[in-house]
Amino acid sequence: MTFRITYSVLDADLSELHRQFDAALAAVRGGLGGEYPSWVGGAALLSNDLLESRNPAAPEEVLGRFHRTPVAEVDRAVREARSAQRAWGATHWSERVRVLRQAADLLSERRLVLAARMTLEVGKSRLESLGDVEESADLLRYYANQLEEAQGFARPMARLSPHEDTRSVLRPYGVFAVISPFNFPLALAAGMSAGALLGGNAVILKPSEETPWCAEGLHQALVDAGLPDGVFQVLHGEGETLGAALVRHPGIDGVTFTGSRAVGADIQQRLLAGRPRPCLLELGGKNPAIVCRDADLEAAVDGCYRSAFGLSGQKCSALSRIYVHEDLRADFLARLAHKARETAVGDPSLASVYMGPVINAAAVRRFEQAVTEARRDGVIHAGGERLRLGGALAGGHFVAPTVVELPHGHRLMREELFLPFVGVTGFRSLEETVAQANDCEYGLTAGIFSQRPEDVEFFMDRAEAGVLYANRRTGATTGAWPGVQPFCGWKASGSTGKGGCGPYYVAQFMREQSQTRMG
Secondary structure (H helix, E strand, O other): OOOOOOOOOOOOOOHHHHHHHHHHHHHHHOOOOEEEOEEEOOEEEOOOOEEEEEEOOEEEEEEEEEEOOOHHHHHHHHHHHHHHHHHHHHOOHHHHHHHHHHHHHHHHHOHHHHHHHHHHHHOOOHHHHHHHHHHHHHHHHHHHHHHHHOOOOEEEOOOOOOOEEEEEEEEEOOEEEEEOOOOOOOHHHHHHHHHHHHOOOEEEEEOOOOOHHHHHHHHHHHHHOOOOOOOEEEOOOOHHHHHHHHHHOOOOOEEEEEOOHHHHHHHHHHHHOOOOOOEEEEOOOOEEEEEOOOOOHHHHHHHHHHHHHHHHHOOOOOEEEEEEEOOOHHHHHHHHHHHHHOOOEOOOOOOOOOEOOOOOHHHHHHHHHHHHHHHHHOEEEEOOOEOOOOHHHOOOOOEOOEEEEOOOOOHHHOOOOOOOEEEEEEEOOHHHHHHHHHOOOEEOEEEEEOOOHHHHHHHHHHOOOOEEEEOOOOOOOOOOOOOOOOOOOEEOOOOOOOOOOOOOOHHHHEEEEEEEEEO
16 A cells, blocks of 8 residues: 555545554554664764653653764864765755655655654644654655756856856855754755755754654664765754854754744844844745635635644644635634534544644643633634543543634734644735734735635735735645645745755855866
C-alpha cells in the first residue's frame, strides 16, 4: 500500500494505511525513553545534561532524553561545519542532488515510523503527521530539481569580445544556522536545511526543544544517504541559550528561522550588525477569510473549520479571523460552532481523533487568557474551556476548539495566538472587509469564499498576503506539496527572501559571482 498523504486529502479508503500506522506506532512505543546525542562533526556528543521530550497528550510519558549541546561547544561545531563545507561546496552540484534525493527516498521509506514519533511528540493526528513526513521528502526532491534545472546556477552572459567568456555563477555562503519550530518538526527542518545543503553550504540545525526526536530522523536519513561528516550537525538545547549563542557566533554566514516575530526580529538585527548576512524568516500570521453573501455555505464552513482547527490551530497558516456577510452570519456561526462542538478531541494517535493537544502548559495558559477576554468582550459560540480527559490523558494539554464573535479591532483579532481559537465578525461591503482583512501587521495567508468571479478577482488584486486562496474547501494550507504554491509571507509574516518553498528558494542560500575568462 503506497497511498500518498498530502494536506489536500479529503476522502479516501485509508483502512490499510491505518493498519500500517498502528503497527509502526506499537514498534515506536516499544522503544520509548531512550537517550540520543547531539551530533557534532559526524560524532555523537554526550553531555549528560539531558533534555526530555514528553508527550503533550500525556505529559508524564517521556519519549526520549536528548543530550544538550553546551554553549561552549558551539564554536567547535562552527569550526567543524566550516571545515566540512569546503569540500561539500566544491562538490559538483549533481552529486549534491544525488545525496539529497537519496535522503528523500529514505524519509519516504521510513514515513510510518517517523510519523508515529511525530504524533507522540507534537500531538498531531496521524494523517497530519504522515503529511508532514511526505512533505519533507517532497521538499528535498523539489529543491534538488531546482538545482538540476538551473544546471547548478551557472549562466553564460553576453561577450564583449570574441575571446571573452563571462558567466554569472551562484556560490555558497558557507555555514547556515537552521532554527526550526515544533509544529512542522520534520518538514520545516528538512526544507530549510535542504535549500542550504543543495546550495553547497554546511548546516547546523537547532531544532525546537519541544521536538528533538523528529530531528533525529532527519539526521539519520541524511547520514545514511551519504552526506559527509560535519556538513549537517544537530545541536539540542533551548532557543534562549543555545539558539542565541549560535546566532551570535561570528562564523555563522546566514540564518534561516521559522517562529515568532519577536525572535525573528532579534535574529535579523543581530545578522545586520557587522558584516551583513542573509537572514530568511517566516514569522507567523493572523490570517483572515472572507465569506461572501453568495458563497457555498457548506464549503465555506468546511474550509474555515479545517483552516482554524487543524493541528489545534498551531500553524502560522491557520485561520484566526473570519469576516462573514451579515446576511449569512447567524447561519454560518451556527454551522461552524456545531462542527467545532462535534470535533473528536483526544489521543491523536487514534484514527478516530481529529484534534490532539496543544504543545505545552504555556499554550494552555495562553488559551485560558484568551477565553477570559472573549467572555468579557465577545460571544463564545463553541468551546472556551480546557478539556479534562480521563485515564492516561488526565494531565494532557487539551483545549476545546473555540468560535467567538468579536469586533474587528479587538486584540484577539489582531495578535497571533497559535491556538484552536477563531474570531468571527460581520460585514456589508466587500471593499470594506478586504481593507479590514489587510488591517493587520501580518500577511501570510488569506482566503475568500464567493461564487462571483469579479469578487474573487477583486480580492486577489487587493489582499495583502503571500498565499491567497479562493473557495478552497480543504482549508488554508499551501496545497499538495510541493510547488503548488510558494509559501511566502508579506509584512511582519514575511521572509526577507523570495518565499518559503517556491521556485527561487535554493538560490537564496547562494551569492552571485561574475567570472570572466579571456582566451
